[in-house]
Amino acid sequence: MNSPQRPEIVRNPTRSVAIGSISIGSQHPIAVQSMTATRTQDIDATVRQIHDLEAAGADVVRVAIDSRRDAEALMEIRRQVSCNLSVDLQENYRLAEVIAPHVNKIRYNPGHLYHHETERPWQDKVRYLMQVARDNDCAMRVGVNCGSVDPAVKERFAEDDSISPMLESAWQHCAVLDELGFDRYCVSLKDSDPQKVIEVNRRFAEKRPDVPLHLGVTEAGMPPDGIIKTRIAFEQLISRGIGDTIRVSLTVANNRKAEEIAAGRKILEEIAAGRVRSVVDYGLKTLNIISCPSCSRVENEAFVELGEQVREMTRYAEQYRITIAVMGCRVNGPGETDDADLGLWCGPTHVNFKRGKDTIGAFPYDAILPRLKAELDQLIVQRSAGV
Structure with a gap:
């Protein structure tokens, strides 16, 4: 296919x-990426979605695997698609050697490496991943997320400092x-707060200007707010020369995933044209709903509908400075x-x-909204009273 003209x-x-x-x-064009939202073992659906994303202009498509059966499905998917494939290893880093011959890029999360073989130093695990990538002609992404930083790194910083642990983790992995002698890697540092995304990537780029950066606002949420949050971060970073590949992460139904590519390309076009606005120009609501992008890790597709229901139910509270998170899986959720x-x-x-870090309980999908409203109402009363 012919790629769209790049700004x-x-x-x-x-x-x-x-x-x-x-x-x-x-000085290569900024690449636009997305991630499949279908179950990886549903080969036909995943192939269709990859073709849709490629037709929309995706330069790289990421697929998650969490088991040997997922890896075997991805091998068959590779036989049916020709795009540049990135594999997300989730928490099972040992699957790298199984799937690396069939993909172009391996993405791992430093914070997830401690889940398996806890007695083994993380440096050894990185050495293993590097050798697999090198042997199979793969690039790598060191993907650092705000909510899943290695506990050994996080405990060295103040509880309210989420940026320093991310930076320390990224710098450590780059150093290894x-x-x-492996330099075919990029780094991502993602948060749901666009201002933190700006800060953490700016600080990383000051120390490691040589390392390509993958930009994204994780859990940006549903359109249009999810696009606005992402645009705020991208405008401030890319207009300063920071960023080499991007993903717009939106909570949308499976048949709308191509919207991520369209949104990313439009943002790049407008930045190139000099249309960069101040944060206040966007008029984001005070109430902040964050929700992760629909992806193959989601264990119940009702998650996307629930996100929409939460947005509608909470409209009465838009003037309050409250953050509500709606997450789709056990990997990112806790x-x-x-x-x-x-x-x-x-x-x-x-x-x-959950309320903050405290678990309230587990509720059926058809019972969660009333319980959420009750807790939200109580929180509003407390905030109004200055508690």
Whole structure:
């Protein structure tokens, strides 16, 4: 397919990293990515979605695997698609050697490496991943997320400092890869708060201007607010030369995933045209609903509908400075709801409900909204009383 014409944007002089048929970094065009939302083992549905994303202009498509059966499905998917594929290893880093011959890029989360083989130093695990990538002609992404930082790193910083642990983790992993002589990697540092995304990426780029950066606002939520939050971060970073590949992460139904690509391309076009606005111009509501993008990790597709229901139900509270998180899986849910005032993370049959870091309980999907409203009303009374 013919790729859409790319806008010209002046960039930081990062090194070039090849991912299949494209390269990111240096002065290569900023690549636009997305991630499949279908179950990986549903091969036909996943292939259709990859084709849809590619037709929309995706340069790289990421697919998550969490088991050997997922990996085997992705092998068959690869036989049916020709796009540049990135694999998300989730928490099972040992699957890298199984799937690496069939993909162009391996993404791992430093915070998830401690879940398996806890007695093994994380440096050894990174060495293993690097060797697998090198042996199979794969690029790598060191994907740091605010809600899943390695506990050993996080405990060294103040509880209210979420940026420093992310930076320390990223710098540590870069240092190990550098020592191993492997430079075919990029880094992502993601948060649901666009201002923190700006700050953490700016600080990383000051220390490691050579490393290509993958930009994104995690759990940005539903359109249009999810696009606005992402645009705020992208405008402030890309207009300063920071950023080599992007993903707009939206909570949308499976048949709307191509909207992520369209949104990303439009943002890049407008930045290139100099249409960069101040944060206040966007008029975001005080009530902040964060929700993770629909992806193959979601254990119940009712998660997307629940996000829409939460948005509608909470409209009466838009003037209050309250954050509600709606998360779709066990991978991101437990940790990335901690900073929200009220947090929901969705399992196969029940929704786990938290207030801050405290668990309230697990409720059926058809019973969670009344319980959420009761807690929200109580929180509003407390905020109004200055408690």
